[in-house]
Amino acid sequence: MTAIRLDNVSRRYSQGHQALHSISLEVRSGELFVLLGPSGSGKTTLLRLIAGLDSPCHGRIGLGGQWVETWSASRRRIAMVFQESTLYPHRTVKELLLPPSGGNPSDSVTMVTRWFGIDWIKRWSSARREVVGELARSLLDTLGLQPLLNRKPHQLSGGERQRVALGRAIVRNPAAFLFDEPFSSLDVSTRWALRSDLLNIQKKLGSTMLFVTHDQSEAFALADRVGVLVDGVLRQVGTPDEVYSQPSHVEVARATGDPPMNVWPATAVPTETGWRVQSSWWNGDLKMAESSQVRSTQQTIKVWLGVRPEVLGVEPTTESGAHRQPLVGGNLGVVKESRFLGNRWGVEISPMPDASASSQKASEPSVLVTRASGIERRRLEPGQFEPGRVVRLNCDTKDMHMFDGESGRRIRKAGRS
Ligand code: ADP
Numbered sequence: 001m002t003a004i005r006l007d008n009v010s011r012r013y014s015q016g017h018q019a020l021h022s023i024s025l026e027v028r029s030g031e032l033f034v035l036l037g038p039s040g041s042g043k044t045t046l047l048r049l050i051a052g053l054d055s056p057c058h059g060r061i062g063l064g065g066q067w068v069e070t071w072s073a074s075r076r077r078i079a080m081v082f083q084e085s086t087l088y089p090h091r092t093v094k095e096l097l098l099p100p101s102g103g104n105p106s107d108s109v110t111m112v113t114r115w116f117g118i119d120w121i122k123r124w125s126s127a128r129r130e131v132v133g134e135l136a137r138s139l140l141d142t143l144g145l146q147p148l149l150n151r152k153p154h155q156l157s158g159g160e161r162q163r164v165a166l167g168r169a170i171v172r173n174p175a176a177f178l179f180d181e182p183f184s185s186l187d188v189s190t191r192w193a194l195r196s197d198l199l200n201i202q203k204k205l206g207s208t209m210l211f212v213t214h215d216q217s218e219a220f221a222l223a224d225r226v227g228v229l230v231d232g233v234l235r236q237v238g239t240p241d242e243v244y245s246q247p248s249h250v251e252v253a254r255a256t257g258d259p260p261m262n263v264w265p266a267t268a269v270p271t272e273t274g275w276r277v278q279s280s281w282w283n284g285d286l287k288m289a290e291s292s293q294v295r296s297t298q299q300t301i302k303v304w305l306g307v308r309p310e311v312l313g314v315e316p317t318t319e320s321g322a323h324r325q326p327l328v329g330g331n332l333g334v335v336k337e338s339r340f341l342g343n344r345w346g347v348e349i350s351p352m353p354d355a356s357a358s359s360q361k362a363s364e365p366s367v368l369v370t371r372a373s374g375i376e377r378r379r380l381e382p383g384q385f386e387p388g389r390v391v392r393l394n395c396d397t398k399d400m401h402m403f404d405g406e407s408g409r410r411i412r413k414a415g416r417s
């Protein structure tokens with residue numbers, strides 16, 4: 001299988017828009033790598049460069065140890081599956097599943113062996129051919145294509161069309177697969193089914209796959225490793241757990257989580273053991289185990305504080321909403337809106353209104369909190385989250401993330417108290 005390598009790849013469009021900034025990345029041989037990024041972050045641009053449909057302005061693209069940026073798309077032997085697959089309308093699924101060189105579609109032996117490229121299968125022993133044939137049949141089954149073989153594209157649902165597109169990619173026996181949000185226009189259950197099919201196929205074939213999506217749960221569900229792309233910059237590469245629990249940049253923090261991490265501006269002064277932090281939502285000391293280059297200064301710096309919505313504590317208080325209690329922690333808030341999300345509640349909390357500085361307060365960000373429903377639901381009666389209710393927020397400092405206000409880079413690892 002073929003590793004994909006990008007070395008300082010940039011792409012600027014003629015209108016001057018820089019879609020990709022010096023991307024360096026390796027998708028290892030046999031790996032399912034997912035690139036997660038919001039719409040417009042450069043995902044499709046990146047895939048087109050790898051497939052050879054477009055050329056980088058700078059940088060090199062490697063496939064299986066060779067630099068290929070001057071190679072044609074066909075020479076690269078890469079299969080790409082798009083969000084909306086264009087399938088020839090007059091062909092049946094069976095015909096669509098044959099490689100472009102043709103062959104007799106009714107010849108099931110041809111069909112089966114062609115899953116993996118007939119030329120080199122011919123040289124195999126019959127026992128080995130049997131094994132591959134079995135694998136191919138099970139792929140047809142995995143994709144649920146067997147009953148659809150005689151249908152044409154207009155007789156297929158969106159999910160079935162994507163299955164056919166996936167099958168077409170597989171029969172080409174490509175060096176690597178690229179997926180451009182192939183499931184994002186499908187309903188939730190079809191999406192789940194197709195993801196697990198894709199994982200099955202990837203395991204069976206051991207293929208190198210680069211999958212891009214804006215959907216975080218899809219990225220985490222599929223990926224061996226995830227890369228987070230924001231505004232054409234690759235901000236972090238890691239396992240789903242690393243990316244979620246230790247975002248290396250404030251943009252990664254903002255791009256992950258559902259709802260995403262709460263991030264608000266703060267100031268921090270270095271202390272003997274870490275940082276003294278001041279913000280509208282939280283004041284206190286954050287310990288740092290390791291020394292930090294920023295701590296060499298004694299100056300106050302601007303930072304971003306971040307806390308995931310699911311780890312913020314929220315307690316009802318009996319305070320009146322009209323009266324602001326000057327807490328040291330500053331962690332009183334007013335429920336702005338609460339929504340039942342099925343398995344949990346999403347509660348948006350605004351800072352307490354402050355009569356003496358209302359215009360300043362108005363610009364401060366609200367905070368999102370999520371709470372599991374179900375067992376905890378009795379404890380968290382919806383009434384507790386009625387709009388206007390005053391609540392007290394609290395947070396374990398080990399769950400707090402801190403990022404440099406200028407560079408956005410992580411200053412402090414979460415998980416320390
Ligand atoms: P994504 O796939 O992550 O949604 P794209 O790679 O399609 O993002 O686009 C990245 C950025 O490049 C966007 O701002 C988009 O408007 C711009 N872009 C994409 N294609 C072109 C083009 N052919 N000409 C000019 N700008 C483009």
Ligand code: MG
Pocket residue numbers: 043044045180
């Ligand atoms: Mg795209």
